[in-house]
Amino acid sequence: MPVHVPGKVLLHHIPLKFVRDKVSGGGKKSVDMALPLVPFIDFLITLIVFLIMQFSSSGELMTTVATITMPTAHNTESLEISPIVAIDANIVALDGNRMADTASLASNPTLERIEPLIQNLETLKRNWSVLHPAEPFPGNVILQADIGVDFRVIKKVMFSAAQAGYTNVSFAVNSTQGGE
Numbered sequence: 001m002p003v004h005v006p007g008k009v010l011l012h013h014i015p016l017k018f019v020r021d022k023v024s025g026g027g028k029k030s031v032d033m034a035l036p037l038v039p040f041i042d043f044l045i046t047l048i049v050f051l052i053m054q055f056s057s058s059g060e061l062m063t064t065v066a067t068i069t070m071p072t073a074h075n076t077e078s079l080e081i082s083p084i085v086a087i088d089a090n091i092v093a094l095d096g097n098r099m100a101d102t103a104s105l106a107s108n109p110t111l112e113r114i115e116p117l118i119q120n121l122e123t124l125k126r127n128w129s130v131l132h133p134a135e136p137f138p139g140n141v142i143l144q145a146d147i148g149v150d151f152r153v154i155k156k157v158m159f160s161a162a163q164a165g166y167t168n169v170s171f172a173v174n175s176t177q178g179g180e
Contacts, residue, residue: 068146073173082140082170083124085117085157087149092157094120106150114160121164141166 068088086093092100092114099117121141129137141161145154158169 068144069148070144070172070174071147072176074176076173076175077170080138080140082142083121083166084142084144084172085161087143087145087153087157089146089148092117092153102149102153105153105156109152111159112156113163114156117157117160118164121161121166125165137165139165139167140170141168142170142172144172 068086084095085099086096087102090102091098092102092105094117097120099120100114105112105114125137143154143157161167161169
């Protein structure tokens, strides 16, 4: 086998001129590439409008539970991000997780601790102190209670929250015309 001069040899031995032109780059392709900016800008505008429509500037932090009918109030304040304890006719839940039965808490008139609630609130408190090491713990908790729940249950939940270090209790209410 004879030694050939190095160079482009891929498909150059084919005698057809148009094949040689395509292989060697003589196909008259443009060197410039056009970037379609108009569809990209349209996409970004659509995305921005969607995000603006989804943003709530009212500070609304809670989703209402269907089984809870909250009381109304004239004087209200905006809520901060805090653990939410929901109390309805059946269960006491912390951020959607069941902690106790409302019926068993209402049946006992003595003031008692709700241990699962205290343990979970203490865990949230430790997590908060890890995420915010330089700030003092604010101790905020939001109670979202049904209007027909016995006050003894609410009192036990507030006592358990205080035992876990959450001393600033806010009640979630439906605001009427006089609120902020």
